[in-house]
Amino acid sequence: MICQSASYTDFRNIQSADIRFCDGINIIFGDNAVGKTSAIEGIYLCALGRSHRTSKEKDFIRFGEEAARVSIVYEDSTRQNELAIAWSQRGRKQCAKNGVLIRKMSEFIGNFRAVLFTPEHLSIIKDGPAERRGFLDNAISQLDRVYVASLQRYHTVLQQRNKLLQDCMKDPGLIPTVDIWSQQLAEEAAVISKKREEYVRSCEEYVKTIFHDMTSGREIPEMVYTGARDAAWFYSKLTENVQREILYGSTLYGTHKDDVTVFINGKEARSFASQGQQRSLSLAMKLAEGEIAKDLTGEYPVFLFDDVLSELDDSRKEYVMQGLSHRQVIMTTCETDVLPKNSYRINVKDGIFRYVP
Ligand SMILES: Nc1ncnc2c1ncn2[C@@H]1O[C@H](COP(=O)(O)OP(=O)(O)OP(=O)(O)O)[C@@H](O)[C@H]1O
Numbered sequence: 001m002i003c004q005s006a007s008y009t010d011f012r013n014i015q016s017a018d019i020r021f022c023d024g025i026n027i028i029f030g031d032n033a034v035g036k037t038s039a040i041e042g043i044y045l046c047a048l049g050r051s052h053r054t055s056k057e058k059d060f061i062r063f064g065e066e067a068a069r070v071s072i073v074y075e076d077s078t079r080q081n082e083l084a085i086a087w088s089q090r091g092r093k094q095c096a097k098n099g100v101l102i103r104k105m106s107e108f109i110g111n112f113r114a115v116l117f118t119p120e121h122l123s124i125i126k127d128g129p130a131e132r133r134g135f136l137d138n139a140i141s142q143l144d145r146v147y148v149a150s151l152q153r154y155h156t157v158l159q160q161r162n163k164l165l166q167d168c169m170k171d172p173g174l175i176p177t178v179d180i181w182s183q184q185l186a187e188e189a190a191v192i193s194k195k196r197e198e199y200v201r202s203c204e205e206y207v208k209t210i211f212h213d214m215t216s217g218r219e220i221p222e223m224v225y226t227g228a229r230d231a232a233w234f235y236s237k238l239t240e241n242v243q244r245e246i247l248y249g250s251t252l253y254g255t256h257k258d259d260v261t262v263f264i265n266g267k268e269a270r271s272f273a274s275q276g277q278q279r280s281l282s283l284a285m286k287l288a289e290g291e292i293a294k295d296l297t298g299e300y301p302v303f304l305f306d307d308v309l310s311e312l313d314d315s316r317k318e319y320v321m322q323g324l325s326h327r328q329v330i331m332t333t334c335e336t337d338v339l340p341k342n343s344y345r346i347n348v349k350d351g352i353f354r355y356v357p
């Protein structure tokens with residue numbers, strides 16, 4: 001999959017820009033706060049429909065403007081396509097593929113596939129479970145429409161169930177109505193946990209190989225997911241604990257509590273791995289994400305690396321650049337002395353993106 005160009009109108013600080021990309025390594029470079037991360041964010045929005053930086057979509061609209069728009073032209077194995085998303089201060093966001101409006105996000109996500117890697121991902125091993133669930137959700141969503149739809153329903157039901165649990169505290173007569181939400185939540189949770197477990201199993205295989213190649217070490221990583229459970233398991237947990245949940249005012253069991261634990265030589269990486277090993281593991285997880293997408297779709301996704309090159313030491317940098325030499329990579333940096341040779345360079349200054357020969 002190749003992102004051929006990206007266009008922005010009043011998106012973040014970018015008033016108007018059209019950027020063309022080559023099918024190899026592209027570097028967007030420039031000073032701080034010129035719009036490099038915004039450019040990457042716009043492309044990732046076309047993959048995932050939502051941002052890694054914020055859930056407040058109005059933030060995308062350039063200060064003082066009414067609307068923002070991002071579009072990309074990309075090529076997949078069959079044809080050239082265009083995806084566009086627009087936000088306005090008043091209305092809802094609008095998504096389109098090849099000029100045709102798409103109403104369901106589950107039909108927008110996954111047309112264009114990208115792996116995003118930012119400095120925040122480097123601490124994914126040490127971060128809380130929410131970040132690791134986010135890794136799974138972002139990766140699987142681009143590969144599986146059923147997963148996206150299930151995840152959306154799960155979050156809606158979870159919110160409604162939590163609200164009802166809080167209402168039950170004031171009005172115990174409502175308690176029998178929790179059951180219908182418990183059933184729905186349990187059904188979606190079963191779908192989500194099964195797909196997450198399958199994903200973690202494939203991811204672990206690649207992480208083992210990549211980590212070994214990258215560090216030429218003897219340590220063996222393992223990834224363990226909370227576990228695939230069926231709807232009956234979730235349902236019984238939810239019903240057995242409903243009184244306790246009413247006290248807490250929130251749902252205590254379900255896939256929103258899941259985690260992926262990473263081990264090195266049988267010890268939990270979170271507490272025992274060195275900082276360098278943790279970075280290598282997170283890098284390996286991101287590269288694995290690309291490999292799994294290739295296995296399932298036949299094409300490599302586009303790799304978006306925001307400001308990570310300067311965070312990696314020379315050997316990891318070399319490993320990444322070599323490993324990705326035949327893929328499309330769009331990366332940003334403010335350090336001009338690390339620009340890889342033979343890259344397609346785009347300088348950004350005063351809001352203008354310009355190819356630099
Ligand atoms: N809605 C908006 N309207 C206008 N400007 C915005 C908006 N949202 C963010 N900005 C500004 O856009 C600028 C560019 O941000 P961005 O994160 O893209 O910079 P960057 O080039 O990645 O910088 P760095 O090298 O520090 O990471 C920042 O000054 C930010 O405050």
Ligand SMILES: [Mg+2]
Pocket residue numbers: 036037038306307
């Ligand atoms: Mg940035």
